[in-house]
Amino acid sequence: MDIKEIAASLYPWDLHDEGVETCIRNLIEQVGVNSVYLVGIMHKEKRPLRGLYYPHNPKRKFYLPEDSRVYYRMDESNFSHTPLKPIYSSVEWLKGTDWLDVLIESARKHGLKAGCEISHTIFDAKVAMSEFPYTMQRNVKGEIVGNIGKLLCPNNDHVREYILALFYDTAKNHDIDFIQSCLILFHEGARTKVPNDGASTDRELELLLGSLEGGCFCDSCKAKAVEMGYDWDRIKQDLSRLYDVVKQSELHDLMEKKLLDAGNLTAAGFLLENPSLYQWLEFRQKSITSLFKDIYTRIKAANPKVEFRYNTYLKYPELAGLSFSAIKDYIDSVRESDYAERLGDVSQLVAKRQKLMKIRRGVGYEKDLIAAVDVRPTDQGQSNEEVLRTSVRLLSGYGVDGISLGHYDEATFARLQAVKEGMIDGEINLVKPGS
Numbered sequence: 001m002d003i004k005e006i007a008a009s010l011y012p013w014d015l016h017d018e019g020v021e022t023c024i025r026n027l028i029e030q031v032g033v034n035s036v037y038l039v040g041i042m043h044k045e046k047r048p049l050r051g052l053y054y055p056h057n058p059k060r061k062f063y064l065p066e067d068s069r070v071y072y073r074m075d076e077s078n079f080s081h082t083p084l085k086p087i088y089s090s091v092e093w094l095k096g097t098d099w100l101d102v103l104i105e106s107a108r109k110h111g112l113k114a115g116c117e118i119s120h121t122i123f124d125a126k127v128a129m130s131e132f133p134y135t136m137q138r139n140v141k142g143e144i145v146g147n148i149g150k151l152l153c154p155n156n157d158h159v160r161e162y163i164l165a166l167f168y169d170t171a172k173n174h175d176i177d178f179i180q181s182c183l184i185l186f187h188e189g190a191r192t193k194v195p196n197d198g199a200s201t202d203r204e205l206e207l208l209l210g211s212l213e214g215g216c217f218c219d220s221c222k223a224k225a226v227e228m229g230y231d232w233d234r235i236k237q238d239l240s241r242l243y244d245v246v247k248q249s250e251l252h253d254l255m256e257k258k259l260l261d262a263g264n265l266t267a268a269g270f271l272l273e274n275p276s277l278y279q280w281l282e283f284r285q286k287s288i289t290s291l292f293k294d295i296y297t298r299i300k301a302a303n304p305k306v307e308f309r310y311n312t313y314l315k316y317p318e319l320a321g322l323s324f325s326a327i328k329d330y331i332d333s334v335r336e337s338d339y340a341e342r343l344g345d346v347s348q349l350v351a352k353r354q355k356l357m358k359i360r361r362g363v364g365y366e367k368d369l370i371a372a373v374d375v376r377p378t379d380q381g382q383s384n385e386e387v388l389r390t391s392v393r394l395l396s397g398y399g400v401d402g403i404s405l406g407h408y409d410e411a412t413f414a415r416l417q418a419v420k421e422g423m424i425d426g427e428i429n430l431v432k433p434g435s
């Protein structure tokens with residue numbers, strides 16, 4: 001099978017600590033990457049994520065990033081329509097350097113594609129909550145929501161304009177081939193409690209009910225929904241009551257109370273009984289689709305050659321408002337960021353296949369599908385070269401257009417080698433476009 005791209009992500013501190021040339025040379029020599037990208041806006045998350053310490057960083061054992069800092073230069077005049085402005089690093093050895101340009105310069109020298117990732121969160125949550133509380137996503141009870149960090153609502157005009165300015169500026173002022181983003185969309189609510197082997201109808205219902213703990217019910221969402229013709233007060237009232245029922249009960253109580261009907265009530269049946277829930281889910285999907293349309297339009301206005309790649313982060317994107325078939329005209333490619341290799345068990349790799357097929361079904365064959373593979377240790381910090389090698393080999397049967405490694409900082413050379421070996425096993429060949 002031929003693929004077009006093997007990509008790898010790098011963080012600003014990797015470039016500072018190891019040197020950009022060393023990072024890129026290692027990736028080319030070990031795996032043969034033809035594409036690199038900077039995680040240019042990064043959330044607050046300890047690096048390395050899994051292992052205690054970095055395997056090959058010569059300067060430090062670990063790093064704790066600040067929240068949602070921008071690590072490259074922006075033209076502030078692009079942010080004149082929003083009070084939210086980019087916040088840069090205040091770390092002495094990171095600030096003042098345009099790390100995206102540093103990566104691009106080296107990537108071009110080696111003939112590689114270059115990109116930038118705008119990661120999960122785009123603005124410091126503490127600053128947002130104290131200075132711009134009206135921009136925050138809220139659940140049906142008005143509480144601010146979020147997992148990795150408290151989230152801003154893309155339906156708020158100031159937030160929307162800030163997001164669009166980030167994408168526009170990045171595409172306009174840097175010589176990149178693609179912008180990737182795993183921007184967290186609407187908060188998807190509670191994580192599921194029903195085990196994977198539970199009755200599938202119960203699991204579906206629990207997912208649906210879990211979404212009630214997510215966003216968004218902020219004033220901006222209300223205004224948009226009313227404009228679209230939804231009876232927002234009715235929706236909010238119905239869902240608030242449903243939320244109370246869910247929160248006051250444990251799962252087994254829900255089953256006894258016949259809210260979950262021991263496997264005999266489908267999600268379709270439940271939605272038919274609760275039209276407000278359906279309307280709210282539909283409103284979120286329309287909202288996210290319009291966000292993608294705006295981002296795509298703004299990127300192409302800055303530079304039509306820059307590709308927009310969405311990087312999925314959820315097993316059930318529809319619970320965050322994302323429908324792949326709805327956004328397919330507003331993306332150029334999708335990176336499926338399944339990291340099942342971290343479980344260290346070949347039988348768990350089926351999840352990657354399911355997620356890839358789901359995206360392909362939505363976006364069709366005109367858009368590129370990039371499969372992520374996890375080059376980090378397992379959740380228990382153990383080695384998983386064999387699983388990784390198998391996972392890459394299996395990709396040869398999934399019709400993917402590229403492979404994307406997550407992430408170099410935590411990859412041992414043995415795991416990078418396993419990717420290469422998996423490609424040989426699966427007869428996966430990197431082919432130059434047009435050849």
Ligand SMILES: [Zn+2]
Pocket residue numbers: 136137138153154155156216217218219220221222
């Ligand atoms: Zn909202």
